[in-house]
Amino acid sequence: MTDSAITLRKSSKWGDMWASICANKAALTSLIFILALVLTAVVIAISQALGFQILPYDPNVGDMDKAFIAPCAEHWFGTDQLGRDIFSRVLDGTKISLSVGVAAVSIALISGTLLGAIGGFFGGRLDNLIMRAMDVILSVPSILLAITFMAAMGRGLDKAVLAIGLVSIPEYARIARSCVMAVKANDYIQAARVTGDSNLRIILKHIVPNITSPIVVRATLGISSAVLDTAALGFLGLGVQPPFAEWGDMLARSRSFIFSAPYTLIFPGLAITITVLAFNLFGDGLRDALDPRSRRR
Amino acid sequence: MLLEVSHLTTEFRTRRGIVQAVRDVSFAIDRGEILALVGESGSGKSVTSLSIMGLLSSNGRISSGKILFNGEDLLTKSEHALRHIRGNNISMIFQEPMTSLNPIFTVGDQILESIRLHTKLSKKEAQEKMLHLLDLVGIPNPAKRVRDYPHQLSGGMRQRVMIAIAMACEPQLLIADEPTTALDVTIQAQILDLIYRMREQFNISVLLITHDLGVVAEAADRVAVMYCGRIVEEGKTADILSRPAHPYTLGLLRSIPRLDDNSQRLYMIPGMVPPPEEVPEYCAFADRCERATDKCREGLPPFIALKERNVRCINIISEEA
Numbered sequence: 001m002t003d004s005a006i007t008l009r010k011s012s013k014w015g016d017m018w019a020s021i022c023a024n025k026a027a028l029t030s031l032i033f034i035l036a037l038v039l040t041a042v043v044i045a046i047s048q049a050l051g052f053q054i055l056p057y058d059p060n061v062g063d064m065d066k067a068f069i070a071p072c073a074e075h076w077f078g079t080d081q082l083g084r085d086i087f088s089r090v091l092d093g094t095k096i097s098l099s100v101g102v103a104a105v106s107i108a109l110i111s112g113t114l115l116g117a118i119g120g121f122f123g124g125r126l127d128n129l130i131m132r133a134m135d136v137i138l139s140v141p142s143i144l145l146a147i148t149f150m151a152a153m154g155r156g157l158d159k160a161v162l163a164i165g166l167v168s169i170p171e172y173a174r175i176a177r178s179c180v181m182a183v184k185a186n187d188y189i190q191a192a193r194v195t196g197d198s199n200l201r202i203i204l205k206h207i208v209p210n211i212t213s214p215i216v217v218r219a220t221l222g223i224s225s226a227v228l229d230t231a232a233l234g235f236l237g238l239g240v241q242p243p244f245a246e247w248g249d250m251l252a253r254s255r256s257f258i259f260s261a262p263y264t265l266i267f268p269g270l271a272i273t274i275t276v277l278a279f280n281l282f283g284d285g286l287r288d289a290l291d292p293r294s295r296r297r
Numbered sequence: 298m299l300l301e302v303s304h305l306t307t308e309f310r311t312r313r314g315i316v317q318a319v320r321d322v323s324f325a326i327d328r329g330e331i332l333a334l335v336g337e338s339g340s341g342k343s344v345t346s347l348s349i350m351g352l353l354s355s356n357g358r359i360s361s362g363k364i365l366f367n368g369e370d371l372l373t374k375s376e377h378a379l380r381h382i383r384g385n386n387i388s389m390i391f392q393e394p395m396t397s398l399n400p401i402f403t404v405g406d407q408i409l410e411s412i413r414l415h416t417k418l419s420k421k422e423a424q425e426k427m428l429h430l431l432d433l434v435g436i437p438n439p440a441k442r443v444r445d446y447p448h449q450l451s452g453g454m455r456q457r458v459m460i461a462i463a464m465a466c467e468p469q470l471l472i473a474d475e476p477t478t479a480l481d482v483t484i485q486a487q488i489l490d491l492i493y494r495m496r497e498q499f500n501i502s503v504l505l506i507t508h509d510l511g512v513v514a515e516a517a518d519r520v521a522v523m524y525c526g527r528i529v530e531e532g533k534t535a536d537i538l539s540r541p542a543h544p545y546t547l548g549l550l551r552s553i554p555r556l557d558d559n560s561q562r563l564y565m566i567p568g569m570v571p572p573p574e575e576v577p578e579y580c581a582f583a584d585r586c587e588r589a590t591d592k593c594r595e596g597l598p599p600f601i602a603l604k605e606r607n608v609r610c611i612n613i614i615s616e617e618a
Contacts, residue, residue, distance in 0.1 A: 124355065187397035193352055195411050195462070196384025205410075209401050292401055292446040 020289040027285020030278040037275060041095040057085035059092035060243040068261045078263040080254060086264065089245040090271050096246040097227050097275070100161050104226040107165025109219050112172025117211070119173070120180030121203055131177065134170035142167040143232055150238045157230075160239035164229045168222060175218055179211035213287045220283025224276035247272050298365075299502045300326045300349070300470055305362035307341075307348045316573045318344040318357075320526040326470070331496060331503040333517035333534070335510065335549075337570055341526040342506045346472045349504070350389060351379045366470070384415050388463035392475035394455035398447035404458045405443025408465060415466035430461040433498075434491055453484035460491060464499070471495070472504045477512055489516045510553060514538055522546050525571065525581035532606025542608040542615075544589075545582045580610065588612045 021027050047054045057075075062082035071078040077086035115134070119127035137145065146163040153159045183189065184207065192202050231248015233239035240246040242253075247268040254264035288294045307319040319341040326332045334342045347353050349364055351371060364371040366386065371379065391397040399407060405427060412423045412430075431439035434457040447455055456476060463471055473492060477485035493516055496503055505517055513520055513534060520538075521531040522545065530543040541547040548566040568585035571577070577584070583593040592611060600607040 187391045187393050188399045190352065191389070191391060191397045191459070191462070192399075194350060194383055194387075194389040195414065195466070196380040196382075197414075198380065206399055210399070290401070293448050 016292070017289040021285050024285040024288065026281045027288075030280075030282035030285070033274070033278045034282060037094055037098055037278075040091060041098050044092060045095050055085075055088040055091055057088045059084065059088040059245045068257075068264075070261070071263055077267040078261070080250070080264050081257065081261075084243075086250075086267050089250060090247070090267050093245040093247045093250060093268065093271065096157065096240055096244065097230070097248065097272070100157070100164075100230045100246070101223040101226045101275075101279075103161045104164040104168070104230070105219050105222045107162065108168040108172050108222065109215065111165075112169040113176040113208075113211075113215055115169065116173035116176030116178075117180050117203060117207065120177035121184060121199070121207065127177070130173065134173045137167060138170045143229065146229065146233060147236065147238065150233070155238050155241075157240050160230055160233045163233070164226050168226070171222070172215060172218065175214055176211060179214055180207055183207050183210045209290075213291050216290065217283050217287050220279040220286075223279045224272070227272055227276070298325045299328050299330075299367065300504070301363070301365040302345070302349065303363045303365070305345065305348060305364065306360045307344050307353065307357060308360050309354075309358075310356045311574075313574050317360075317576070318526055318573060319348060320576070321362075322523070322526070322528050323362075324521050324528065324531060326502045326504060328469070328502055329496060329500040330519065331493075331505055331517045333505045333507060333513040333520045334523060335507060335513055335520055336523035337508060339570060339573065340523040342508075342523055343474055344526075345523075346389070346474055346504060346506055349472065350383060350387065351376075385466050386468055387470045387472065388466065388468040389472040389474065390456070390459045390463050390476050392478050394452050394459055394479060395447075397459055398455055400447055403444055403446055404450065408443070408458065408462050411462045411465040426465075427461075430464060431458075433464070434458070434461045435487070436461075451484075452480050453487060456480060456484075456488050457491065460488075460495065464495060467499065468501060470502045470504065472506070474506045475508070476505070478507070478509070485512070486515070492516060510538065510549060522549070525576045526573070527581060527609065528607075529582065529609045530606065531608075532603075536604075536606060540614075542603055542606065542613045543582075543610045544586045544612070544614065547614060548585075586612075588614075 021031065044055065062080070062084040064083050066075075066079050066083040067081055069075050069079040069083075075085050075087065077090060079085055080089070115130050119130040140148075145167045146160070149163040149166060150159055153162070189202060189206055192206050197205070228248055230239050230246065231252050234246055234249035235252035240249050250268040251265055251272070254261070254268075257264050302325070303323045305319055305322045306317060308315050308317045322341070322345060324332065334345060336342050344353070344357070347357075348359055349371065353359070359372060362372075366382065371382065374382070398404065408427045408430065409423055412418060412426055416423070416426075418426060427443065428439045431442065436442050436454060436457050442450070442454075447458075450458065471492070476492065477488050480488060489512060492503060492505070495501060505512070507513060517534045519532065520534050521528045522537070522543065523529070524545050530537060530541070530546050537546060538550065541550055545566075548564075551564040552566065554563055566585055567587075571581065571584070577594070579594045579596055580586075580589075580598050583589040586593065590612065598609050598611045600609050601611075601613060603613065
């Protein structure tokens with residue numbers, strides 16, 4: 001009896017989470033969609049690295065004779081002002097947009113959560129120091145700050161990602177700090193101390209797992225703003241450089257044709273919207289799955 | 298003596314200056330003994346227990362006194378050594394079983410963690426020990442319950458799990474900080490009974506912190522009554538409850554509603570507990586005491602030894618009551 005109960009329990013932790021995500025249709029669909037996006041990006045990147053084109057048209061080479069063709073059988077999403085196939089560009093843009101979003105959010109998420117958790121846990125002067133630094137970052141408009149970072153570091157997509165990650169650190173730091181302070185007041189933290197746990201162990205074992213839900217939710221929302229911020233930097237000539245396709249950049253460059261050729265905006269816009277929606281819905285499901293109290297049973 | 302606290306004074310830095318929460322408190326607990334620390338909220342019971350554990354918040358500090366555990370002064374130990382003692386020799390359970398378990402791990406995980414942290418048992422042995430512990434604290438069908446999350450258990454069950462975790466490292470001293478306050482009366486009795494049984498079975502000592510004299514009467518061997526950070530009376534439970542010598546103890550006992558008493562209003566100690574920064578340097582109870590004389594306000598009364606008990610009062614209630 002003992003053995004079977006224990007083995008069951010061991011495998012059930014991830015099993016419970018998985019079951020919870022599967023029970024949430026929206027989250028499951030979103031997860032599938034996100035995986036499909038990742039697959040698309042990877043396949044395109046590999047094929048381009050190997051030197052053959054699996055997209056219907058070269059996403060970066062246009063034919064001026066074929067500018068502004070409305071969506072048709074030949075060009076599913078139409079063509080842009082330079083005659084490039086929008087369908088190919090949207091697919092090609094998956095690579096950059098996805099990696100930019102995920103990378104920028106990861107930078108902000110990891111360093112922000114760590115800083116906030118340290119500040120919230122130890123309090124006092126260290127907390128003051130960290131949070132005042134965060135206030136300084138927050139007090140400057142984020143795009144301006146990102147531009148300043150890039151002015152110092154030089155242009156390029158990798159630097160844009162770094163800049164966007166850096167400017168969103170304070171949001172995560174603040175969320176993490178307030179959550180840590182709330183969690184810290186619980187008796188189980190005291191109980192952990194009583195059983196002789198060290199600070200590091202308490203943070204990793206008891207605090208971090210308890211603050212994941214709000215941070216995961218913020219992170220899934222953050223991916224969308226990271227994609228849009230990258231577009232803004234690209235538009236200013238600091239992020240992705242032409243002719244490479246990136247959804248936000250495509251949106252920014254075709255905004256003057258919003259009335260004459262709306263399809264030049266609609267498809268990259270839809271790509272951003274659906275991706276962001278998928279991340280948000282998945283984040284929602286993930287939050288429920290991470291928290292045993294809101295898990296569906 | 299397992300634990301000897303002598304002349305412990307704990308103070309906190311606050312905006313209104315330094316406040317003493319525990320003033321010159323001394324008591325001792327023998328092996329296998331249950332000592333109850335009784336008092337109103339703010340009388341310094343919990344701070345006393347936190348001082349013993351070395352878990353005061355950052356603005357608190359022990360300004361004088363000694364805490365001898367097995368003859369060694371805990372106040373001179375390093376944080377590392379203290380951590381070892383906390384896990385292995387002293388355990389603690391808390392008032393609020395709702396928040397004293399981590400909500401995102403199953404109870405089994407939490408008990409196992411405590412076992413594995415403090416013993417060198419193999420995984421399998423630890424699991425067996427866990428089931429044994431759960432059985433011991435009276436959780437039915439333990440093999441099934443270990444998969445539950447804290448929110449799926451009732452308050453009483455959670456307190457049982459907390460006790461199982463506390464017992465996992467086979468402590469010599471269990472500090473129970475208002476272990477029954479958040480539970481309803483029938484469960485209270487069961488939990489007290491459980492603590493009592495743990496004592497019988499493992500010969501552990503218990504420091505029971507409570508404001509409930511009913512709990513004291515049921516479980517404790519000896520009682521120390523605290524008022525405004527000082528111990529005012531200390532002795533055997535039966536003696537103190539049947540023949541209180543300190544006017545404050547008497548006041549507390551008279552404030553308990555009784556089934557056999559038909560008077561309309563419940564007795565109330567007149568006045569209020571003074572705020573901690575205004576506790577006088579004479580008997581802190583003098584200003585509320587019906588028996589107080591001018592002499593009471595001249596200085597701190599000494600402990601007067603009275604047949605197996607100590608009373609801090611110069612107008613001791615004698616055998617008249």
